[in-house]
Amino acid sequence: MSDLQTLYQTIILEHSKARHGAVDLAPLTDAVSRGAASGLRVAESHQINTTCGDEVTLRVSLGAGASPETDTPDSTAGASPDTAVSDLVWAGEGCSISQASASILTDTLRGLSVTEARALLENFREMLRSRGKIEPDEEILGDAAAFGGVSRYPARVKCAMLPWVAFEAALIEAESQ
Amino acid sequence: MKEYPWGMTSLAPSSASSTALHQESVPLTNIDVERIRNDFPVLHQSVNGHPLTYLDSGATSQNPISVLEAEQEYYEQRNAAVHRGAHTLAVEATEVFEAARETVAAFVGAQADEIVWTSNATEAINLLTYSFSNASLGLGGLAARQFSLGTGDEIVVTEMEHHANLIPWQQLALRTGATLRFIPVLDDGTLDLLAAANVVGPHTRLLAFTHGSNVTGTINPVAELVALARKVGALVVLDACQTVPHLPVDLKALDVDFAAFSGHKMLGPTGIGALYGKAELLAGMPPFLTGGSMITTVDMTHAEFLAPPQRFEAGTQRISQAIALAAAVDYLRETGMDRVAAWEAQLGQRLVTGLAEIDGVRLLGPGLGVERLGLAAVDVAGVHAHDVGQFLDDAGIAVRVGHHCAQPLHRRLGVTASTRASTYLYNTTDEVDLFLATLAEVAPFFGVNGGVKR
Numbered sequence: 001m002s003d004l005q006t007l008y009q010t011i012i013l014e015h016s017k018a019r020h021g022a023v024d025l026a027p028l029t030d031a032v033s034r035g036a037a038s039g040l041r042v043a044e045s046h047q048i049n050t051t052c053g054d055e056v057t058l059r060v061s062l063g064a065g066a067s068p069e070t071d072t073p074d075s076t077a078g079a080s081p082d083t084a085v086s087d088l089v090w091a092g093e094g095c096s097i098s099q100a101s102a103s104i105l106t107d108t109l110r111g112l113s114v115t116e117a118r119a120l121l122e123n124f125r126e127m128l129r130s131r132g133k134i135e136p137d138e139e140i141l142g143d144a145a146a147f148g149g150v151s152r153y154p155a156r157v158k159c160a161m162l163p164w165v166a167f168e169a170a171l172i173e174a175e176s177q
Numbered sequence: 178m179k180e181y182p183w184g185m186t187s188l189a190p191s192s193a194s195s196t197a198l199h200q201e202s203v204p205l206t207n208i209d210v211e212r213i214r215n216d217f218p219v220l221h222q223s224v225n226g227h228p229l230t231y232l233d234s235g236a237t238s239q240n241p242i243s244v245l246e247a248e249q250e251y252y253e254q255r256n257a258a259v260h261r262g263a264h265t266l267a268v269e270a271t272e273v274f275e276a277a278r279e280t281v282a283a284f285v286g287a288q289a290d291e292i293v294w295t296s297n298a299t300e301a302i303n304l305l306t307y308s309f310s311n312a313s314l315g316l317g318g319l320a321a322r323q324f325s326l327g328t329g330d331e332i333v334v335t336e337m338e339h340h341a342n343l344i345p346w347q348q349l350a351l352r353t354g355a356t357l358r359f360i361p362v363l364d365d366g367t368l369d370l371l372a373a374a375n376v377v378g379p380h381t382r383l384l385a386f387t388h389g390s391n392v393t394g395t396i397n398p399v400a401e402l403v404a405l406a407r408k409v410g411a412l413v414v415l416d417a418c419q420t421v422p423h424l425p426v427d428l429k430a431l432d433v434d435f436a437a438f439s440g441h442k443m444l445g446p447t448g449i450g451a452l453y454g455k456a457e458l459l460a461g462m463p464p465f466l467t468g469g470s471m472i473t474t475v476d477m478t479h480a481e482f483l484a485p486p487q488r489f490e491a492g493t494q495r496i497s498q499a500i501a502l503a504a505a506v507d508y509l510r511e512t513g514m515d516r517v518a519a520w521e522a523q524l525g526q527r528l529v530t531g532l533a534e535i536d537g538v539r540l541l542g543p544g545l546g547v548e549r550l551g552l553a554a555v556d557v558a559g560v561h562a563h564d565v566g567q568f569l570d571d572a573g574i575a576v577r578v579g580h581h582c583a584q585p586l587h588r589r590l591g592v593t594a595s596t597r598a599s600t601y602l603y604n605t606t607d608e609v610d611l612f613l614a615t616l617a618e619v620a621p622f623f624g625v626n627g628g629v630k631r
C-alpha cells in the first residue's frame with residue numbers, strides 16, 4: 001500500500017460517503033436535554049477545526065443504566081459508570097477523515113457504557129498521537145483502527161479527533177444534567 | 178507610461194533608477210524560469226519522494242539567495258537600532274533602513290515618506306482602522322477630523338475581501354457606530370458594479386477593496402471604483418497584497434488614498450509589510466501604536482509626535498526585514514515586473530484551460546480568456562479540499578486548501594472550501610501541467626465521478 005492508501009483506507013472512504021449517524025439536527029431544546037419525554041439526558045458539542053473549517057456537532061443521549069432518580073443515595077449528580085451511551089447522532093461537514101471518523105464513532109461507541117466509551121476514546125487518542133509508533137489494536141478499536149495511517153500525518157490527526165473531542169465534551173455535559 | 182492589458186498604467190523604470198538587466202519587451206520563457214529557479218534554494222528539494230512543486234505563492238512566496246544574503250549581511254555588518262544612536266553602526270543601519278524605504282516606495286510609485294513599515298498587510302489595515310477610531314475619539318485635532326467616523330457614516334467593502342480587509346473594518350464600525358456595507362459579488366466571482374454604484378452613496382466615507390482576489394484571481398477595476406468613491410468624497414483603501422508582487426503597480430497612477438501589501442508575498446521575508454498613504458493624508462492621522470521613536474518632545478503628561486512615516490513606527494523597527502524586502506524588490510525590478518506579469522498571466526490561462534478539461538472540477542471565478550492573476554481555486558465535486566490537498570502533497574505539490582481567509586466569498590460561491598494553485602515567476606509550465614494531471618487523478622482515487630474528460 002502506498003502512504004496515501006494507508007491514510008485513506010477503503011473503510012474510511014466508504015464511511016465518509018455512508019455517514020452513519022448523520023442526521024439533520026434540530027436545535028436542542030431544554031426539554032429534550034433534560035429528557036422530559038425520553039427519560040434520556042441529551043447534550044451536544046460543536047467542534048470546529050480552525051485550520052481547515054471542518055465542523056462536527058455530535059449529540060449524545062445517555063440512558064439506560066442508572067439514572068439520577070433511581071441512583072443509590074450516596075451518588076452525586078452524574079452518570080454512574082455503567083450508564084449506557086444509548087444514542088449518538090451528528091451533523092457536520094469536512095474532509096473525508098473527519099466525516100468518516102464521525103461515522104465510525106457512532107458505530108463504535110453506541111451502546112457502550114460510559115466507562116467503556118471513555119476507555120476506547122483514550123486508546124484512540126493515544127494511538128493517533130503516537131506518530132505511527134502505536135499499532136492500532138483492532139480488538140479494542142474495531143473499525144476505528146483504520147485511522148492508524150492518520151497517526152503518521154500530524155496535520156490530519158485533528159481531523160480524525162474532531163468528532164471524538166465533540167463526544168468527550170458532550171458526554172461531560174450530558175452527565176452534568 | 179506604458180499601457181498594460183489589465184487596465185493599469187505603470188511608469189517603466191527609468192534608466193537612472195533601474196539597473197534593469199532585461200530587455201523590456203522580451204518575454205520570459207521556461208529557460209529563463211529555470212535560471213530564476215536556481216536563485217531559490219528552497220525549491221530544490223524533494224517532498225514525499227517527488228521534486229517539490231510549489232504552487233502556494235499566493236499564501237507566501239519563496240526567497241531568492243540575494244534576499245537571504247541581504248538579511249545576513251545586515252546582521253553580520255551593520256546591526257544597530259535605527260534612528261536612535263550616533264555611533265557609526267547606528268548611522269549605517271539607519272541609512273540602509275531608509276534606503277530600503279526608498280526602494281520599496283519607488284517600486285509602487287510612491288514617495289519614501291508615504292511608506293509606513295508594518296509587520297504585514299493585516300497590520301497595515303489595522304493601523305489605519307485604529308488611527309481612524311482614535312480620530313473618531315477626537316485625537317489628532319482638527320487635521321484628523323476627516324478620518325472621524327460615527328453614526329450615520331458608512332464604510333464600504335466588498336464581498337470578496339480577504340478577512341484582513343474585512344474584520345478590521347467590521348471592528349472599526351463597531352467602535353465608532355458607523356455602518357459597514359458591501360459591494361456584492363456576482364455568480365462568476367466578479368464584483369457587481371451596478372450594485373456598487375448604489376452601495377457607494379452620500380453616506381460613504383470610505384471604500385476598501387482588494388486589487389486582485391486571492392481566491393478567484395479576478396483583478397478589480399480600480400479606476401471605476403475610485404471614481405465612485407471620488408463622486409461622494411470617500412477615501413479609498415486598496416488591498417494590494419496579490420497585485421504588488423505580481424503586476425507592475427503604480428499607486429499614484431491608481432490614485433488610491435491608502436494601500437497595503439506584505440513583503441513575504443513578494444520574495445521578501447516574513448514580518449515586514451507596508452502601508453502606503455498619500456502624504457497629505459498621513460500627515461493628518463493620529464498615531465496607532467505609541468512609544469519610543471515616534472515623538473519629538475515628551476513630558477509626564479504630554480507628547481508631541483513626529484511627522485509620518487515615523488509617527489506610525491513606534492518602537493524598534495523590523496530593520497533586517499525591511500532591508501531584505503528591498504533586496505526582493507531589486508530582484509523583481511531587475512527581472513522586470515512587466516515580464517513577471519506576462520508570464521503569470523500565461524500560467525493563469527494555462528491553469529484555466531487545463532481545468533476545463535477535467536470532469537467534476539469547478540473553477541471559482543471567471544473562466545478562460547478573462548484576465549486573471551496566475552492563480553486558480555477549484556472545487557472538486559465529492560472530494561473535500563483538504564483531501565485534494567493531501568493527494569497533491571503526496572505527489573510533492575504544495576497548494577492551499579480551505580477558505581483562504583475569505584469565508585464570505587466562498588459562501589457566496591456556494592462552497593465552504595476550495596483548493597488553490599498560485600504561481601509566481603519561478604513556476605514553469607511543466608509544474609502547472611503536473612498539477613493539472615495530478616488533479617485529474619483525485620476523483621478516481623476517492624471513488625467519485627470525475628477525472629479527465631473523454
Ligand SMILES: Cc1ncc(COP(=O)(O)O)c(C=O)c1O
Nearest residue numbers: 297298299339341391416418439
Ligand atoms: C488579498 C489579501 N489580502 C490580505 C492578505 C493578508 O496578508 P498578511 O497575512 O501578510 O497580512 C492576504 C494574504 O493572505 C491576501 O491574499
